[in-house]
Amino acid sequence: MSDTEAENFDVVIRDGQLIDGTGGPARALDVAISGERIAAIAAPADSGHWWGKLEIDASDRVLAPGFIDVHTHDDNAVLRDPAMAAKISQGVTTVVVGNCGISLAPITDIDPPPPLNLLGGREYFQFATMAAYLAAVTDTRPSVNVAALVGHSTLRAGAMDDLKRGATGDEIAAMREKLAASLDAGAIGLSTGLYYKTAAAADMEEVIALAEILSDRGGIYTTHMRDEANHIIDSLTETQTTAQRANVPVVVSHHKCSQPANWGRSPETLAFIEEARKTTTMGLDAYPYAAGSTVLDPDWVHDRIRIMITKSEPHPEASGRDIADIAKDWGCSLKEAAVKLSPAGAIYFQMDEADVQRILAYPPTMIGSDGLPHDEHPHPRLWGTFPRVLGHYSRDEGLFDLETAVHKMTGLSAQTFGLKDRGVVREGAFADLVVFNPATVKDLATFEKPLQQSAGIDYVLVNGTMSLMLGNLCPDRAGQVVRNH
Ligand SMILES: [Zn+2]
Known part of the structure; x- marks a missing residue:
């Protein structure tokens, strides 16, 4: 009888509830994998003749596309620590690196000024070309897939002798050339961090002159x-104008209404984005916490918000402490303490929870961790972002259903960033998959104890390779460079 003839696969995942990443409802479906790809999807009644070299029982579990972390600073982490435990343990199978204008390539011979030093010190900036960086990722084969953005501040640092001014025509031409070569090598787009001192002097025209390179190459x-504070509407306007004039899709990174004076303004900013989306391809990402984290800058330190130190080169013992306590111990002002602690990183408790929830719940919002992997006492988003959205915000707070939560971290992300055959479970797609327990999935990393693995993530497969099993990291790593062409 033909229906009893065995069909052989590498992996078969049975009896789970499949949430396929499109936003559609969960369904009881089994999934079979051959090599790197999903080979078959069928109801349990129709998969009895499947045989897997490896069989996974997903009963009482959800099977979903592996999560795509659209906002990371993992450029160096994927090379230095390719096991990527912080990400694989959350169910993340792809990271987008090079955000906020900061990328490890293309640049060499530099003492990285803040915030480029978020990626590490001088010894790590070794890639004169994006092609060389992507080749190193391929050789290292981290556990997660990597899609790379080119950082505007990195381009500036490579082309200019003084970052405190706008770029000249010649410097813009040099940056355009490097950006084009990077895109041709496989980078998926350009990022800026116009907030930072490495790029603040760049006007909109400088950014447009670069962003327009993306247009005919399908970049983002x-x-x-x-x-992101008092002048946030001006910045959203600049962002929309830049995207329109360069004719490119744009993503507003880690959208927030920053500083107490702007708490409660998210209805205004989301209304702006909603209106902009009628004429501009505009997306946004967010992390599920009311605190941000980046370098410590004495100019950003004040007593209206809590600030916690994540690392300090001269004072490593300060990691995990509030700067207010440190300043009290030292008998100095907050700003003086910040100067003494620098170079350093910090967590800024600068957002309002109601804004965070409103932004997360906005349908176009994708999830990105913005985790900082080189901090000694990092923001808990590094280890907790994706389980926190699934557990805390979807299941416990009821902010959105589980299908929506998954869509925000898979299908929507892949579609926005042009990651082909990722972010969805369908026949022919890459077998990037996660099996999790919807009843127990939960972030355990906290501001006090940030290095905690999340609960409830059982299995993770990357390109068909088992990468997390019963919550434990597997030795095989199968991440690839993901290109959008
Ligand atoms: Zn940023």
Whole structure:
């Protein structure tokens, strides 16, 4: 009888509830994998003749596309620590690196100024070309897939002797050339961090002159905007104008309404984005916490918000402490303490929870961790972002259903960033998959104890390779460079 003839696969995942990443409802479907790809999907009644070299029982579990972390600073982490435990343990199978204007390539021979030093010190900036960086990723074969953005601040640092001014015509031409070569080598777009001192002197025309290179290459533009506080609407306007004039899709990075004076303004900013989306391809990402984290800058330190140190080169013992306590111990002002602690990183408790929830719940919002992997006492988003959205915000707070939560971290992300055959479970797609327990999935990393693995993530497969099993990392790593062409 033909229906009893065995069909052989590498992996068969049975009896789970499949959430396929499109936003559609969960269904009881089994999935079979051959090599790197999903080979078959069928109801349990029709998969009895499947045989897997490896069989996974997903009963009482959800099977979903592996999560795509659209906002990371993992450029160096995927090379230095390719097991990528912080990400694989959350169910993340792809990271987008090079955000906020900061990328490890293309640049060499530099003492990285903040915020480029978020990626590490001088010894790690070794890639004169994006092709060399992507080749190193391929050789290292980290556990997660890597899609790379080119950082505007990195381009500036490579082309200019003084970052405190706008680029000249010749410097813009040099940056355009490097950007084009990077895109041809496989980078998927350009990021800016106009908020930072390495790029703040760049005007919109400089950014447009670069972003327009993306247009006929299918690249995407992402931006940590010039101002996420009092002038946020001006910055959103600049972002939309840049995207329109360069004729490129744009993503507003880690959207937030920053600083107490702007708490409660997310209805205004989301209304702007909703209106902009009628004429501009504009997306946004967010992380599920009311605190941000980046370098410590004495100019950003004040007593209206809590600030916690994540690392300090001269004072490593300060990691995990509030700067207010440190300043009290030292008998100095907050700013003086910040100067003494620098170079350093910090967590800024700068957002309002109601804004965070409103932004997360906005349908076009994708999830990105913005985790900082080189901090000694990192923001908990590094280890907790994706389980926190699934557990805390979807299941416990009821902010959106589980299918929506998954869509925000898979299908929507792949579609926005042009990651072909990723972010969905369908026949022929890459077998990037996660099996999790919807009843127990939960972030355990906290601001006090940030290095905690999340609960409830059982299995993770990357390109068909088992990468996390019963919550434990597997030795095989199968990440690839993901290109959008
Ligand atoms: Zn940023």
